Amino acid sequence: MKGKPALIFFAVALAGSASASFENASPQKAGLAIKDSLDRTVSIPARVERIISIQPEISRLIVALGAGDNLVGVDYTLRLRDHMFRIIYPKEHNLTLVSMAENNINLEMIMRLKPDVIFVSPYERQIVKALEGKTRIPVVALASMGNFTKLCEEMRLVGRVLGREKRADELVAYFNEGVDRVRKSLDAVPEQKKPRVYLSFWGSLTRTPILYEPVNAVGGINVAEKIAPDILGSVSTKVNVEQIIRWNPDVILVHGHYPPRERTMTVDEVLADSRLASVEAVRSKKVFYTLGFWDWWDMAEVMIETLYLAKLFYPERFIGFDLIREGNAIFKKFYGVGGGFSELCRILKCDEWTHE
Amino acid sequence: MSNRRRALCIFIYVLPLLVFLFSLYLGPFHIPLRGLFKTLLSPLFPSFKQGLSEGYISIVFGVRLPRLLLAMMVGAALSVSGASLQALFKNPLVNEYILGISSGAAFGAALSIVFLGQHFPRQISAFAFAVAAVLAVLAVAKKSDSPIVSLLLTGVIVSAFFSALLALAEFFASPYALQGLFSWLMGDLSMAGGSELAISFPLMGIGIVGLILLRWRMNVLSMSDEEARSMGVNIGKEKFLVIFLTTLITSAATAVAGIIGWVGLIIPHLIRMMVGVDNRRVIPLSAALGASYLLLADDLARSLASFEVPVGIFTSIIGIPFFIFLLRKSRKIWL
Amino acid sequence: MSVRIKDLTFSYRNFSLHVQNLQFEGAKITAIVGPNGAGKTTLLKCICAILPAPKGSLFIDGRDIIAMPEEERAKLMAYVPQEHTAAFNYTIQDFVLMGRAAYISLFSTPSSADVQIAHEALEYVGLRHYASRPYFQLSSGERRLVLIARALAQKSDILILDEPTSFLDPKHETELLELAKKLAIEKKKTILVTLHNLDMAVKYSDAMVFMKKGGVVAQGKPDDILTETLLENVYEIKMTIIRYDGRKLIVK
Numbered sequence: 001m002k003g004k005p006a007l008i009f010f011a012v013a014l015a016g017s018a019s020a021s022f023e024n025a026s027p028q029k030a031g032l033a034i035k036d037s038l039d040r041t042v043s044i045p046a047r048v049e050r051i052i053s054i055q056p057e058i059s060r061l062i063v064a065l066g067a068g069d070n071l072v073g074v075d076y077t078l079r080l081r082d083h084m085f086r087i088i089y090p091k092e093h094n095l096t097l098v099s100m101a102e103n104n105i106n107l108e109m110i111m112r113l114k115p116d117v118i119f120v121s122p123y124e125r126q127i128v129k130a131l132e133g134k135t136r137i138p139v140v141a142l143a144s145m146g147n148f149t150k151l152c153e154e155m156r157l158v159g160r161v162l163g164r165e166k167r168a169d170e171l172v173a174y175f176n177e178g179v180d181r182v183r184k185s186l187d188a189v190p191e192q193k194k195p196r197v198y199l200s201f202w203g204s205l206t207r208t209p210i211l212y213e214p215v216n217a218v219g220g221i222n223v224a225e226k227i228a229p230d231i232l233g234s235v236s237t238k239v240n241v242e243q244i245i246r247w248n249p250d251v252i253l254v255h256g257h258y259p260p261r262e263r264t265m266t267v268d269e270v271l272a273d274s275r276l277a278s279v280e281a282v283r284s285k286k287v288f289y290t291l292g293f294w295d296w297w298d299m300a301e302v303m304i305e306t307l308y309l310a311k312l313f314y315p316e317r318f319i320g321f322d323l324i325r326e327g328n329a330i331f332k333k334f335y336g337v338g339g340g341f342s343e344l345c346r347i348l349k350c351d352e353w354t355h356e
Numbered sequence: 357m358s359n360r361r362r363a364l365c366i367f368i369y370v371l372p373l374l375v376f377l378f379s380l381y382l383g384p385f386h387i388p389l390r391g392l393f394k395t396l397l398s399p400l401f402p403s404f405k406q407g408l409s410e411g412y413i414s415i416v417f418g419v420r421l422p423r424l425l426l427a428m429m430v431g432a433a434l435s436v437s438g439a440s441l442q443a444l445f446k447n448p449l450v451n452e453y454i455l456g457i458s459s460g461a462a463f464g465a466a467l468s469i470v471f472l473g474q475h476f477p478r479q480i481s482a483f484a485f486a487v488a489a490v491l492a493v494l495a496v497a498k499k500s501d502s503p504i505v506s507l508l509l510t511g512v513i514v515s516a517f518f519s520a521l522l523a524l525a526e527f528f529a530s531p532y533a534l535q536g537l538f539s540w541l542m543g544d545l546s547m548a549g550g551s552e553l554a555i556s557f558p559l560m561g562i563g564i565v566g567l568i569l570l571r572w573r574m575n576v577l578s579m580s581d582e583e584a585r586s587m588g589v590n591i592g593k594e595k596f597l598v599i600f601l602t603t604l605i606t607s608a609a610t611a612v613a614g615i616i617g618w619v620g621l622i623i624p625h626l627i628r629m630m631v632g633v634d635n636r637r638v639i640p641l642s643a644a645l646g647a648s649y650l651l652l653a654d655d656l657a658r659s660l661a662s663f664e665v666p667v668g669i670f671t672s673i674i675g676i677p678f679f680i681f682l683l684r685k686s687r688k689i690w691l
Numbered sequence: 692m693s694v695r696i697k698d699l700t701f702s703y704r705n706f707s708l709h710v711q712n713l714q715f716e717g718a719k720i721t722a723i724v725g726p727n728g729a730g731k732t733t734l735l736k737c738i739c740a741i742l743p744a745p746k747g748s749l750f751i752d753g754r755d756i757i758a759m760p761e762e763e764r765a766k767l768m769a770y771v772p773q774e775h776t777a778a779f780n781y782t783i784q785d786f787v788l789m790g791r792a793a794y795i796s797l798f799s800t801p802s803s804a805d806v807q808i809a810h811e812a813l814e815y816v817g818l819r820h821y822a823s824r825p826y827f828q829l830s831s832g833e834r835r836l837v838l839i840a841r842a843l844a845q846k847s848d849i850l851i852l853d854e855p856t857s858f859l860d861p862k863h864e865t866e867l868l869e870l871a872k873k874l875a876i877e878k879k880k881t882i883l884v885t886l887h888n889l890d891m892a893v894k895y896s897d898a899m900v901f902m903k904k905g906g907v908v909a910q911g912k913p914d915d916i917l918t919e920t921l922l923e924n925v926y927e928i929k930m931t932i933i934r935y936d937g938r939k940l941i942v943k
Contacts, residue, residue, distance in 0.1 A: 228662065
């Protein structure tokens with residue numbers, strides 16, 4: 001338990017530096033060789049029918065690709081802490097739990113489930129090694145670290161592994177189109193109107209991601225963006241309260257991706273913090289909740305988040321825009337469920353702040 | 357006492373003030389000396405507020421001051437409790453971590469965060485489990501023929517047990533609480549502010565003052581129990597008092613600042629090397645040097661990079677090699 | 692100040708001590724002798740109550756010491772352990788000052804009067820010039836003297852010395868017992884001492900107590916009680932007593 005934060009530091013460093021990409025592999029051939037986030041080349045069998053994913057982000061992608069029923073095992077995190085997965089994949093309670101998200105793997109259970117491929121996060125390299133060495137099953141370590149391009153690459157890669165390239169391309173195109181539409185509508189925003197944003201994430205005023213692309217996508221500037229080398233990634237950096245005062249952001253976004261019971265940092269708390277009284281965002285009451293991300297990303301949520309932020313920063317350009325309706329449409333497109341986003345908002349009580 | 361040694365003592369007592377003033381100046385938000393001076397005096401002379409930049413007052417009084425005070429208090433608390441426990445157990449290697457007090461307190465505080473929420477004062481649970489840990493250590497060690505060895509060994513075992521419980525608590529924690537737990541466990545002074553301080557400050561204050569008052573008694577308690585008893589010490593009562601006070605301050609410090617290792621071991625050692633083993637000097641000087649040491653370590657934590665590094669990392673990174681250096685240089689003369 | 696013991700019983704693991712009736716005279720040296728494991732040290736520790744309370748009664752000048760609070764008892768009698776193994780290397784002065792514990796309240800520190808008393812005690816054992824030396828630098832003979840000085844600082848009438856001469860060479864042994872004699876005469880101290888050297892016991896003590904297997908076999912003036920039969924009974928070997936210079940000497 002003591003090594004954990006440091007571990008996250010270094011794991012993120014290695015995860016962020018390697019990007020998922022294709023390697024050759026002609027479609028006619030029996031197997032498939034891919035390169036994962038750890039730059040390992042992994043041979044995948046031609047037909048992948050049984051999948052274990054202990055990487056929540058990939059589990060969601062698999063459901064989006066329509067291959068949810070090929071999942072035979074997932075991680076506890078998805079079951080215990082994810083309020084979204086049971087919405088997008090109602091059969092999730094049938095899935096066997098094989099580990100925590102990153103570690104404590106039940107090796108025997110994994111072997112009993114006889115998967116064709118195992119998806120893991122690249123956080124703990126020794127687990128990747130141990131899994132592959134002991135099970136002789138191809139292990140793919142993937143993470144997008146909150147980067148749009150990497151998220152799309154990852155979707156295509158998983159699509160390829162599952163033989164669902166068409167669906168993957170379709171979703172990537174849908175995603176890019178949606179984000180581009182937002183970008184285009186913001187083309188004419190003058191530079192000085194772009195807000196400088198501080199993100200209070202993970203239930204703490206002083207924890208912030210140094211990379212958060214939805215903010216950049218809508219023309220915002222993440223004030224913490226340059227404080228640490230990029231490879232330290234979007235996971236979590238701790239800053240000094242003084243530093244926040246010094247940055248003097250125009251907007252403060254508070255991680256709202258939690259049901260109220262689990263919220264340890266609230267908008268009201270930020271507004272009432274006397275230390276922040278001189279900060280522009282607090283003075284002009286521009287402190288808002290945002291969806292943020294939780295245990296890894298989800299493409300549908302990233303899209304919704306981007307739309308939400310666009311509307312939040314430039315309300316005059318998005319009059320009549322209905323986030324809940326748009327969100328439900330996006331969920332429908334990705335996961336084929338109706339009213340999914342409404343349901344998520346109900347659980348997280350984020351209708352309190354997504355409605356205006 | 358030689359003049360040189362006397363000068364050294366005075367220097368150590370003045371050091372916290374010097375380091376405090378230096379640290380007050382330090383920080384990501386640059387405040388020029390003149391501005392800092394005016395800000396500090398502004399509560400006394402309201403006219404000084406004119407012309408002060410917006411954030412100065414909230415940075416100095418809202419951010420820096422509470423944090424520096426917490427660093428000093430925790431540094432003093434851990435050093436004093438380390439020195440006292442070393443005397444009480446007649447063993448210069450004992451400290452609150454080895455006796456399982458820190459682990460017990462950390463588990464108690466984590467349990468409180470996970471199940472009772474962020475706003476419930478976690479000092480209560482921290483203290484309860486710190487007491488449980490120390491009682492377990494003492495009960496097991498008492499049954500042995502070689503109390504000192506078994507004390508260390510039992511301490512290690514009890515610490516490991518509470519660390520395991522802590523891992524279990526983490527398993528049940530929501531990801532929100534979890535993120536908080538991680539940084540806090542590594543030792544983190546940035547939480548300074550709010551009700552936690554209001555509770556922990558007086559507890560640490562009482563403990564530090566109490567142990568400083570007991571400083572000479574600690575000499576007598578460091579004799580064998582038989583000797584101490586024959587010299588008129590009510591061993592049971594006085595041991596209880598010292599363990600109560602050290603557990604109180606350690607759990608209060610752990611509840612707000614997490615586990616900050618090595619301070620309680622290194623500071624008293626340094627003091628003993630410089631001024632001898634008389635606890636009349638060792639205990640108050642440890643308080644002063646411990647306060648300065650943690651302030652400096654926290655200065656590194658908050659100003660080395662734009663992001664924060666848990667201060668516990670620095671106390672260990674600086675402390676351990678320094679400790680090895682001391683051990684090599686002076687062998688065992690202060691033992 | 693006299694010490695009177697009645698029906699004292701103390702059990703520890705598989706050893707038990709039982710003393711029916713024992714009396715120590717004031718301002719005299721009483722030597723407690725007997726083979727290893729006879730219970731000499733246990734008896735001493737029972738008397739100064741550093742072992743958990745024994746059954747029976749223990750009186751000093753009619754005052755019950757078992758029920759007495761520690762600090763009261765410490766003002767009446769001081770215990771000098773056989774050996775002191777400290778974790779910390781205190782200076783001699785700090786060390787002797789600890790003898791004042793019973794007079795100094797929990798939350799305070801020694802006054803200059805206490806320091807004065809410590810210096811006098813050191814003066815008496817001839818180590819005044821060592822005051823600022825660290826304890827571990829002393830020889831084992833000097834350490835014994837420091838332990839005695841600490842007991843003197845306790846200002847008690849009764850001094851209990853647990854094998855003070857073990858591991859000492861004959862010169863230091865004699866010096867130490869001379870010091871004890873001086874204390875009994877000059878300072879009117881009641882001294883209880885365990886000894887292994889029977890000749891020294893005979894020479895320096897005013898009274899002797901012979902112990903065996905947790906009980907008292909004989910007590911009285913050395914001249915009165917010392918017989919070859921007693922010695923054989925206690926030590927289970929034959930010894931011969933000869934007279935030399937008006938004093939009994941033991942030949943093994």
